[in-house]
Amino acid sequence: MDITGESALVRKKITENLAVEVNYFVDKVSGASIDVLSQASQIKDERKQKSGTVEYVHDKTTYTASFINSVERDYKSDTGSFSLKQDMFGDLTTLSLAFSNTNDTVGENDGTAFVPVITWLGHAESRSYDVDLSQILTRNFIAGVNFNVITDQGYLANPYRSVRYLDPSNAKGYSLGDQVYPDTRTSTAIQVEGKYYLPYRAAITGSYRYYRDTWALVGSTYEIDYTHPISNIWILEGRFRYYKQNHANFYSDLFAYADEYRFEARDQDLAAQDNYTIGAKATYAFLPNGWKMFKRATVTLDVSRITFHYLDFTNIKDYGLPQYQPGDEPLYQFNATVFQIYMSMFF
Numbered sequence: 001m002d003i004t005g006e007s008a009l010v011r012k013k014i015t016e017n018l019a020v021e022v023n024y025f026v027d028k029v030s031g032a033s034i035d036v037l038s039q040a041s042q043i044k045d046e047r048k049q050k051s052g053t054v055e056y057v058h059d060k061t062t063y064t065a066s067f068i069n070s071v072e073r074d075y076k077s078d079t080g081s082f083s084l085k086q087d088m089f090g091d092l093t094t095l096s097l098a099f100s101n102t103n104d105t106v107g108e109n110d111g112t113a114f115v116p117v118i119t120w121l122g123h124a125e126s127r128s129y130d131v132d133l134s135q136i137l138t139r140n141f142i143a144g145v146n147f148n149v150i151t152d153q154g155y156l157a158n159p160y161r162s163v164r165y166l167d168p169s170n171a172k173g174y175s176l177g178d179q180v181y182p183d184t185r186t187s188t189a190i191q192v193e194g195k196y197y198l199p200y201r202a203a204i205t206g207s208y209r210y211y212r213d214t215w216a217l218v219g220s221t222y223e224i225d226y227t228h229p230i231s232n233i234w235i236l237e238g239r240f241r242y243y244k245q246n247h248a249n250f251y252s253d254l255f256a257y258a259d260e261y262r263f264e265a266r267d268q269d270l271a272a273q274d275n276y277t278i279g280a281k282a283t284y285a286f287l288p289n290g291w292k293m294f295k296r297a298t299v300t301l302d303v304s305r306i307t308f309h310y311l312d313f314t315n316i317k318d319y320g321l322p323q324y325q326p327g328d329e330p331l332y333q334f335n336a337t338v339f340q341i342y343m344s345m346f347f
Helices: none
Strands: 002-013 018-031 043-058 061-072 075-088 093-109 118-136 141-154 162-166 174-178 184-197 203-213 218-230 234-245 273-287 296-314 331-346
Touching: none
Parallel strands: none
Antiparallel strands: 002 018, 018 043, 043 061, 061 075, 075 093, 093 118, 118 141, 141 184, 162 174, 184 203, 203 218, 218 234, 234 273, 273 296, 296 331
């Protein structure tokens, strides 16, 4: 799978209290996940996203409102959000509250990537509630905690993925069927983070995030980051991230027979898994002292290597009878390399 994208973002301070931001993003995808390729051909798609944000500061309170519109051939999404941030107790404490509402229209491409025939399957709505508290504890240490709740309802399944069940009449030993998801989902997550400023101008950050939802998914994320500036020209950063989750309560790599349960899924995102991320980022100020209307300009290169391991999701695309019986295929795993390069010019 190859994913490429271009993004342009402009942020302008209108007055001392008001700023606006606009962003245009194009995301191109060529390929498909392993479970889609097990039953269909490779896909090509493009997502275009437009967003606008308004930020207003009054005294020690910051109000932010934004709108995001995202369009694909078989998926449409609109998100509106509002947040406020309040500094308190001599600016040592910051409290943030946020709410967002997303409305999606979900479809399925029944034709080719170039002449798509879209069947619209349903709608989904998602609401997100966030509470974030950060506290400066000492001169060199700041800590924070974030609490997030998301409620989803509507069509929540992936139309391009299927369940698998044993079928002795099929030469493969199994057949594929439609996934059936619950119409609702509530997710809860809490994250704690600490950032410590080191004596030689560097900083180290550690965080832990716990996630749980009503589909019985439980996940934990551990991350550590290191930032090291060199004069006012370079900023070097490194990070390590580890994530692990169990499977959803209606997930199975292989069901015993068709319609074994009321809800069934073989979506790799709902399988038990873990993954590791190692990343590095370098930012270079090629105009550290500015030039004409620009006060400063930087270019950044960010590279990440991610290793995915699935603990109960098998690779049925490349393996099967007669070498492996259904359910005994090797567990699936893959690696991803993510490159990001961007330039920032401040005026």
